[in-house]
Amino acid sequence: MSDSVAPLSVGEARSRLRELTVVDVRTPAEFASGHLPDAVNVPLDRIGRALAELRRAAGRKPLLLVCASGTRSCHAAGTLASHGIPAASLTGGTTAWAAEGHGLHYPAGRPRAVWAMERQVRFTAGGIVLLGLALGLFVHPAFQLLSAGIAAGLVFSALTNTCGMAVALGRLPFNRRGA
Secondary structure, three states, X not given: OOOOOOOEOHHHHHHHHHHOEEEEOOOHXXXXXXXXXXXXXXXXXXXXXXXXXXXXXXXXXXXXXXXXXXXXHHHHHHHHHHOOOOEEEEOOHXXXXXXXXXXXXXXXXXXXXXXXXXXXXXXXXXXXXXXXXXXXXXXXXXXXHHHHHHHHHHHHHHHHOOOHXXXXXXXXXXXXXXX
16 A cells, blocks of 8 residues: 555454554544544545645554545545645545444544434535525526536536535534534
């Protein structure tokens, strides 16, 4: 894993867990809902500010980046690679880890109920689209542009594999608690 940003499977990560520094890139609230043993939480939107610490950590042990599904951790691994910091991403994230029967750890000793970021994005986008359509029908047709704006944002998100809405939602207070 020295210079690789290739993903690690759950089995590979499990067998090497003691020799890895596990960095969970989810929001603090998601982290509090269950994380890999001995993981540290560095949310994706804070990766840039933590480059020096992550570089030092990578010098001691290889980095394994983790999120819920593997998408954000893969993005974070690419960001670190662009700064010369080798890291791998856990394929399937904590979802795959738990699905294979491996336990998750909780900061307070028990899970905290929180919606995954992807679910929060779907709910928010859908709610704004419905609001735009309803306001467009009952108030003024120009409100339908709100729905069109969300649609354009979703297309942009898919094309760039980024999500501005997830970044914005990650900064809300309920996603910051539990770190």
